[in-house]
Amino acid sequence: MTYTGTLEVKAEVSIDDTGTVTGIAWPFGKPDSYGDLIEPTAFKFAPEIPMIVEHEQRQVVGIWNSHEVTDKGLEVKGRLFVEGVGPAREARRHLVAGSMSGLSIGYQLHEHKARPEGGRVLTDLTITEISLCRRPVHPDARTTEVKSITEGSSMENEAVQNPLVVEQKSDPVASQEEVKALKARMDAFEAKSNRIRGANNNHPNGQNDNSEKKALESFMRTGSIAEVKAIATDSNVDGGYFVLPTTDLTIRSLLTDLSPMRGLAEVVSIAGNKYERFYSLGKRGAQKVSERSDRPQDTATPNLIKHSYGVCEYYAAPTTTRTLLEDAAVDLSSWLINNVVHDFAETEGEDFMTGDGADNSPKGLLTYPTASEKDFAREWGKFQYVAAGATAPTDAQLSDALIKLISTLRRPYKGNAVFLMNSATALRLRQIKDTTGRYLWAPTGNLIEGVDHPLLGFRVEIDESMPDIGSGETPIAFGDFKQGYVIVDRQGIRVEQDSTTRKGWIVFDSYKRLGGGAGDFNAIKFLKISAN
Structure with missing residues (x-):
C-alpha cells in the first residue's frame, strides 16, 4: 500500500x-x-x-x-x-x-x-x-x-x-522494459539481502530484512533521505516525513499499553480537522388507536444531538549529540520510541481524563458534570452518578454501592462494561471481606473464577488519573467506554530532523494531532463519595 x-x-x-x-x-x-x-x-x-x-x-x-x-x-x-x-x-x-x-x-x-x-x-x-x-x-x-x-x-x-x-x-x-524492470527487482533483492536481520516486535523470529528500520536510522544519523525516499510512502519536504509503516504500528501498540483510555475508548481516524457524529434521544411516537379512530399527525419525533470533536497538536523535541547518533551500537528506533512515544502517551492519557478541551484539545472524562437522575430523565451532557451513602463510606457501604452501580447501567451497555479506578481505590476494594472472612474481590471464593480476577464479574482497568476515595470525588467509573468516549486521530506521529539550530546536536521535531470527548452519556456511570 x-x-x-x-x-x-x-x-x-x-x-x-x-x-x-x-x-x-x-x-x-x-x-x-x-x-x-x-x-x-x-x-x-x-x-x-x-x-x-x-x-x-x-x-x-x-x-x-x-x-x-x-x-x-x-x-x-x-x-x-x-x-x-x-x-x-x-x-x-x-x-x-x-x-x-x-x-x-x-x-x-x-x-x-x-x-x-x-x-x-x-x-x-x-x-x-x-x-x-x-x-x-x-x-x-x-x-x-x-x-x-x-x-x-x-x-x-x-x-x-x-x-x-x-x-x-x-x-x-521479454521486452526491453520488462528486462529493466526485472533487473531493478533483482537489485532491490540484493540490497535487502545486505541489510542487518535483527529481530524486532514485528518479526520476532529475526528473519525480516529491517529495511524500514535501517532507512530510519540512516536518516536520523546523517540527514540523508536517499533510503527514506526508496522506502517511505510520502516524502513531502514541506510537511516532514511520516513515521515508516512498521515503526508506526509499534508506536500504536505502545500507546495502547501506556494509555488505558486509548485501549478502552473508540478510536476514529479522520482526514480533516473535525469529526462529527449524531446521537438520537429515541423518543417513541407510537400510539394505540382503534379501528375507526383518527390517526394523530403529531406523534413524537426523535431528537438528534450533534457532537463535534476537533484536534489539537501535540509536540515533543528529543535532543541528542551527533556523536551519540553516529555510534552504530545505539538502537536509534528504540530510542525514538522510548522518548517521544512515552511523552505523547502520558500527556494524552492525562488529557483523556482531566483535559479542559481548550483549543480543540481532548476534553477529559472526569471534567463532565454528573447528576443522580436516571437515563432519559437526566439532562443530556451529564453522566449519572450513584452515591456511596456517606462522605466516608464503610466497607459495607462501598460494597452495596458497587452492586447498585452495576445495576444502574442498562443492559445494552453491560456486554462490554469494565470498571476504571486507580491503584489506591483498587487496594481498598481488595481488602473488603464479608463476615466469614471471604474477600469481595478475589480469584476464588464468593466470586467467579477466571482470568484477570473480575470484580463482581466485570474486568477492572487501572488508571492513576482517577481520583482517590474522598468526599465529593468520583473514584470509580463503570460502563462501556467504547460507547461513552471517543478519541479522534488526525494522523500518526511525524518527525523532522533539525541539525542547524544548535551545532553538534540533533533535534527531532515530533508531533501528532488528536482530540477526544464524551460520546454516549448513558454508557458510563460513576460512583460518587457522597451521602446522596
Whole structure:
C-alpha cells in the first residue's frame, strides 16, 4: 500500500490492454491482503477516471466509461486507446495472453475505522483512477472481459486466425522494459539481502530484512533521505516525513499499553480537522388507536444531538549529540520510541481524563458534570452518578454501592462494561471481606473464577488519573467506554530532523494531532463519595 499526498493506492499496478475491458475493481465480502474492506456506500468518483498502467500516471492508456456498485462489488467498463497509443496495444497483448488480469483502484481516503480482526473498514473515499495489474492487493479484483474496439465482432475469429498460441510463444521473449524492470527487482533483492536481520516486535523470529528500520536510522544519523525516499510512502519536504509503516504500528501498540483510555475508548481516524457524529434521544411516537379512530399527525419525533470533536497538536523535541547518533551500537528506533512515544502517551492519557478541551484539545472524562437522575430523565451532557451513602463510606457501604452501580447501567451497555479506578481505590476494594472472612474481590471464593480476577464479574482497568476515595470525588467509573468516549486521530506521529539550530546536536521535531470527548452519556456511570 502506498501514499502520494492524500492519494492511497490499494493494489500493485499492472499493464492494461487495448479494447473494451470490463471487470470487478473491488469485490465485496472479502478483505484484501492488508485486511481492508470497503463499504458499498463509501464510493465516490472523480469526473473522469483514467485507465492507466501500474498506477503510473504518465501511462494513460484508456478511459473508464462506466462504473456501478452491485452485489458483487464495484463493476467497471472502460475503453483502451488502441488506435493511437502504443502502450495500450501492448497492454491488450498481455490481457489476451492472460499474463495480466488484475484491477487496482487508486483513491483519496476521507474516513475509515478499525476492524476488530485487523485492517480497516473504509467508509468514505473518492476513486481517482483504476489500473490494470498483474498482482492486485485484492485477489479477486480481476478483469472479466476484453474486447477489441478496432476489430469489433471479429474477436472470435481472432481466436482462430490469430490464436493465443502466438501470443504465448512471443510472451517469454521479454521486452526491453520488462528486462529493466526485472533487473531493478533483482537489485532491490540484493540490497535487502545486505541489510542487518535483527529481530524486532514485528518479526520476532529475526528473519525480516529491517529495511524500514535501517532507512530510519540512516536518516536520523546523517540527514540523508536517499533510503527514506526508496522506502517511505510520502516524502513531502514541506510537511516532514511520516513515521515508516512498521515503526508506526509499534508506536500504536505502545500507546495502547501506556494509555488505558486509548485501549478502552473508540478510536476514529479522520482526514480533516473535525469529526462529527449524531446521537438520537429515541423518543417513541407510537400510539394505540382503534379501528375507526383518527390517526394523530403529531406523534413524537426523535431528537438528534450533534457532537463535534476537533484536534489539537501535540509536540515533543528529543535532543541528542551527533556523536551519540553516529555510534552504530545505539538502537536509534528504540530510542525514538522510548522518548517521544512515552511523552505523547502520558500527556494524552492525562488529557483523556482531566483535559479542559481548550483549543480543540481532548476534553477529559472526569471534567463532565454528573447528576443522580436516571437515563432519559437526566439532562443530556451529564453522566449519572450513584452515591456511596456517606462522605466516608464503610466497607459495607462501598460494597452495596458497587452492586447498585452495576445495576444502574442498562443492559445494552453491560456486554462490554469494565470498571476504571486507580491503584489506591483498587487496594481498598481488595481488602473488603464479608463476615466469614471471604474477600469481595478475589480469584476464588464468593466470586467467579477466571482470568484477570473480575470484580463482581466485570474486568477492572487501572488508571492513576482517577481520583482517590474522598468526599465529593468520583473514584470509580463503570460502563462501556467504547460507547461513552471517543478519541479522534488526525494522523500518526511525524518527525523532522533539525541539525542547524544548535551545532553538534540533533533535534527531532515530533508531533501528532488528536482530540477526544464524551460520546454516549448513558454508557458510563460513576460512583460518587457522597451521602446522596
